[in-house]
Amino acid sequence: MRAALAATAAAAAVAAAIYVRMRRRDRLRWVAAVLADSPYAEEALVAAALALECGAAIRGVRRGASAVWKDGTGGIDPVTETDEANERLVTETLRRKFPNHAIVGEEAAAALGCVPEISPSVPTWVVDPVDGTQNFVHGVPLAVVSIGLCVGGVPALGVVYHAAADELYVGAPSAGGAWLNGERIAPDGATALPEALVATDVGYERSAEGIQKLCATSAAVLAENVRALRIFGSTVLCLVWVACGRCSAFYCGVHKRDCPKPWDWCAGHAICAAVGVTFLRLDGPRIAPDAGDGFDVHAGSAVCAGTPALARAVRAAVLGGLADRSRVVVPTAAG
Amino acid sequence: MRAALAATAAAAAVAAAIYVRMRRRDRLRWVAAVLADSPYAEEALVAAALALECGAAIRGVRRGASAVWKDGTGGIDPVTETDEANERLVTETLRRKFPNHAIVGEEAAAALGCVPEISPSVPTWVVDPVDGTQNFVHGVPLAVVSIGLCVGGVPALGVVYHAAADELYVGAPSAGGAWLNGERIAPDGATALPEALVATDVGYERSAEGIQKLCATSAAVLAENVRALRIFGSTVLCLVWVACGRCSAFYCGVHKRDCPKPWDWCAGHAICAAVGVTFLRLDGPRIAPDAGDGFDVHAGSAVCAGTPALARAVRAAVLGGLADRSRVVVPTAAG
Numbered sequence A, B: 001m002r003a004a005l006a007a008t009a010a011a012a013a014v015a016a017a018i019y020v021r022m023r024r025r026d027r028l029r030w031v032a033a034v035l036a037d038s039p040y041a042e043e044a045l046v047a048a049a050l051a052l053e054c055g056a057a058i059r060g061v062r063r064g065a066s067a068v069w070k071d072g073t074g075g076i077d078p079v080t081e082t083d084e085a086n087e088r089l090v091t092e093t094l095r096r097k098f099p100n101h102a103i104v105g106e107e108a109a110a111a112l113g114c115v116p117e118i119s120p121s122v123p124t125w126v127v128d129p130v131d132g133t134q135n136f137v138h139g140v141p142l143a144v145v146s147i148g149l150c151v152g153g154v155p156a157l158g159v160v161y162h163a164a165a166d167e168l169y170v171g172a173p174s175a176g177g178a179w180l181n182g183e184r185i186a187p188d189g190a191t192a193l194p195e196a197l198v199a200t201d202v203g204y205e206r207s208a209e210g211i212q213k214l215c216a217t218s219a220a221v222l223a224e225n226v227r228a229l230r231i232f233g234s235t236v237l238c239l240v241w242v243a244c245g246r247c248s249a250f251y252c253g254v255h256k257r258d259c260p261k262p263w264d265w266c267a268g269h270a271i272c273a274a275v276g277v278t279f280l281r282l283d284g285p286r287i288a289p290d291a292g293d294g295f296d297v298h299a300g301s302a303v304c305a306g307t308p309a310l311a312r313a314v315r316a317a318v319l320g321g322l323a324d325r326s327r328v329v330v331p332t333a334a335g
Helices: A002-034 A041-061 A081-097 A106-112 A133-138 A208-223 A235-243 A262-274 A308-323 B002-034 B041-061 B081-097 B106-112 B133-138 B208-223 B235-243 B262-274 B308-323
Strands: A067-069 A078-080 A102-105 A124-131 A144-151 A154-162 A167-172 A177-180 A197-199 A228-230 A249-252 A278-280 A302-305 B067-069 B078-080 B102-105 B124-131 B144-151 B154-162 B167-172 B177-180 B197-199 B228-230 B249-252 B278-280 B302-305
Touching: A002 A041, A002 A167, A002 A177, A002 B002, A041 A081, A041 A124, A041 A144, A041 A154, A041 A167, A078 A081, A078 A133, A081 A102, A081 A106, A081 A124, A102 A106, A102 A262, A106 A124, A124 A133, A124 A235, A124 A262, A133 B197, A133 B228, A144 A235, A144 A262, A154 A235, A154 A262, A167 A235, A167 A262, A177 A262, A197 A235, A197 B133, A208 A228, A208 A308, A208 B208, A228 B133, A235 A249, A235 A262, A235 A302, A249 A308, A262 A278, A278 A308, A302 A308, B002 B041, B002 B167, B002 B177, B041 B081, B041 B124, B041 B144, B041 B154, B041 B167, B078 B081, B078 B133, B081 B102, B081 B106, B081 B124, B102 B106, B102 B262, B106 B124, B124 B133, B124 B235, B124 B262, B144 B235, B144 B262, B154 B235, B154 B262, B167 B235, B167 B262, B177 B262, B197 B235, B208 B228, B208 B308, B235 B249, B235 B262, B235 B302, B249 B308, B262 B278, B278 B308, B302 B308
Parallel strands: A102 A124, A197 A228, A197 A249, B102 B124, B197 B228, B197 B249
Antiparallel strands: A067 A078, A124 A144, A144 A154, A154 A167, A167 A177, A249 A302, A278 A302, B067 B078, B124 B144, B144 B154, B154 B167, B167 B177, B249 B302, B278 B302
16 A cells, blocks of 8 residues: 555656646746737746746745844744745846846845835846745745836836746736736726725734734724735735735735835736736825825835725725724733 | 647646646545544545545636625625535535434535534534635635534544645544645644744624724734734634644634634644644633633634644733723724
8 A cells, every 4th residue: 555655646746747847838938928019028038937946946845944034023024045045046047137137136135234226227126036934934835936127117027926826927017917827817896895805914013003003904994894804924925816806905014014115016016007906005204195006116005906996995994093093002012 | 829838738737637636546545544543544535535526616616706695794704606516515425425424514504594513422524615715705725625523522533625725634633643645744833922923813703892802812912922923714724724833823713703613623623633733712601711622613712723832822812902902992884
């Protein structure tokens, strides 16, 4: 029985390997086909090949990824050897293939200690080699590779690979759409919270004021009878799930350490923008609450949704929660 | 190019079909092998074959599953044709194969309008054909098939299939372990919240008092500097993820409509119990807060974790949050 089991498992592994190789070739063919008329056809092919390769590394590690800790936050924001190896592979390849492009990566930015401004005059790759690192470290299969390209300071191309699900997302506003494993995707048509699955995130925010805001906004969204509220733990995955209608909406960035960075936004925003997802900002300082879209990759917060009506409804609930936040009293254990 | 694309896609589909068939045979072989000495070897094989079949139906549907609505809750608790077809397939097969066993299923219970008591004198199958139905309806690939067997009123065998990830979990305390795709699993060793990924759920609870409790408990867990907080939207998936160490802990059931039912617990509890996961109850009425485990499948609430220390820490935080709940004021839009 044990020998038969091993033989069947080995045969299944061979079939799997053939399958994966054929899938890879198939992927790169459809990426080339759907972006053939876009100005970023070559960039998309290179990014897709890199995303698939980084994804294989993510799948290969699973639990127990060796993690070191960034910026002394008590182990809450890990970076793993896989993040670093993936980012090295991506940046070296992009530098070789596109010597005139700039590159901004999460791990390089962490080493630098700041978020570099993305220049409107140079095409800039914005890379997160493993988004959802906490998930990745714990073996939760919700971590993605995110490779975006900003042109004129605006996300122009997005390639996202959800390795565990073997799902490759590619989109570009200039190509007039976005695709998941070769099929055109579209967002959800929900216009109100009772028909919406809404995702959010708590990021690394653990201050008393931050917790107050996080919980006040969740309470407000639940009080509007939202159909479902989720925290999946990967901003990029939430964005592409909004683009393909799995999530109706996503909001994030109510305080400080829950605010996404350019590498969380760039690829996902390009894919969302390509299918008409509405983005609205939450943070007043740069954009007034009623100033419309105004999203840029340096935004610290956003609501996005498949319809403008739902985006407005989620933003109204979240801003209402923030206005009421003083009514949430956080236990004194908080920092 | 288009023809080449279609040909590659077709070849990849054939490879995939062969792969899936070989995987299925492989799965049933390892289920038989690992449970060979357990009293439930035959039951496990039948349940695993059913779970794989129901999972194929889940994978086949993806978005836009035709949903009807249960118990007039404004579309918040959907049941789909897939739930009903899966439950029919499972109950008919189990009834034929094990005519002396009782069967409790989520959809049958919904039709009945109550949760049947699970008799300690009859082996009882407890089935949720699609757990994470909101995820399923929205196309979020976090929905599972859950088939458990209670013997003497206690979960004795659990079979859970996460279709989108093609992951089959099988466990039985009598077999001394649990397995994921043939590999033995073990829970996380985290003993404190700052090293823990903790999952919870908001279920269908939308009353002002319920929201207050949900948000007060989240605030308390965040204030203890939890490493990561998640809401994945499937109780059964969270349980098996605790069993295999992807989640450090899970808690659920702070008010009413977020309280799991026997079909949410049974299979997951059997798998967790087989690998030594600690369960503690939150609800005082039946078990005092310090009365130890005391979990049964009719429990409306539980904390479970890979270590007793973490289970106690999560329960302490949650009970602390509940004690402070009057400090969360929910906007008046709530029901």
